[in-house]
Amino acid sequence: GAVVSQHPSWVICKSGTSVKIECRSLDFQATTMFWYRQFPKQSLMLMATSNEGSKATYEQGVEKDKFLINHASLTLSTLTVTSAHPEDSSFYICSPLQQGPGHYYSNQPQHFGDGTRLSIL
Amino acid sequence: DAKTTQPTSMDCAEGRAANLPCNHSTISGNEYVYWYRQIHSQGPQYIIHGLKNNETNEMASLIITEDRKSSTLILPHATLRDTAVYYCIVRVHPKTSYDKVIFGPGTSLSVIP
Numbered sequence: 001g002a003v004v005s006q007h008p009s010w011v012i013c014k015s016g017t018s019v020k021i022e023c024r025s026l027d028f029q030a031t032t033m034f035w036y037r038q039f040p041k042q043s044l045m046l047m048a049t050s051n052e053g054s055k056a057t058y059e060q061g062v063e064k065d066k067f068l069i070n071h072a073s074l075t076l077s078t079l080t081v082t083s084a085h086p087e088d089s090s091f092y093i094c095s096p097l098q099q100g101p102g103h104y105y106s107n108q109p110q111h112f113g114d115g116t117r118l119s120i121l
Numbered sequence: 122d123a124k125t126t127q128p129t130s131m132d133c134a135e136g137r138a139a140n141l142p143c144n145h146s147t148i149s150g151n152e153y154v155y156w157y158r159q160i161h162s163q164g165p166q167y168i169i170h171g172l173k174n175n176e177t178n179e180m181a182s183l184i185i186t187e188d189r190k191s192s193t194l195i196l197p198h199a200t201l202r203d204t205a206v207y208y209c210i211v212r213v214h215p216k217t218s219y220d221k222v223i224f225g226p227g228t229s230l231s232v233i234p
Binding site: 006034 | 155157159162163164165166167170206208221222223224225226227
């Protein structure tokens with residue numbers, strides 16, 4: 001099955017630090033990447049959608065200057081939480097959408113990374 | 122908003138079948154029913170999906186009503202490792218465009234020894 005690698009799995013840092021989270025699709029190409037975050041005892045909330053080579057689309061209420069997304073290749077997307085504060089502490093999860101032949105998306109189920117637990121002190 | 126409704130929580134005895142219901146009364150003809158689960162502190166894991174026929178794989182069975190307005194995920198012999206939050210999602214199969222996967226609250230399943 002498809003493998004998604006998300007790194008780091010856990011990070012603790014001081015307030016004001018910027019944190020970069022990487023998401024790699026190891027055995028497939030992903031034109032599109034979804035980024036979610038999840039607060040304790042809550043469901044996953046979609047933050048943004050990125051397409052390779054273009055700007056990400058952010059959901060309402062998500063600050064694009066706070067959460068920088070770079071989708072520079074078909075196998076790698078990064079989310080950078082800039083000047084992180086305690087309220088940014090959360091579980092961040094990536095989900096690459098597998099590319100199929102031509103301009104089509106694969107009909108395979110959407111895959112998810114194992115998440116990054118971010119704790120800002 | 123999520124297009125599905127599920128019970129908040131359920132208990133199931135170990136070794137028994139776990140039947141998790143999902144209502145999706147506004148489902149469109151081209152939308153599939155997907156089930157994922159999330160074990161604590163992990164990313165969601167795909168379980169099964171279907172359009173209108175019942176489906177079975179090594180993990181579970183999916184029963185979809187004839188009118189497609191509801192479905193049931195069946196874990197035939199629940200184990201303690203099946204304790205997780207189960208999400209029922211409806212979406213079109215991505216082809217030339219994609220449908221954002223929106224998660225509802227899901228059902229928290231507790232398998233009890």
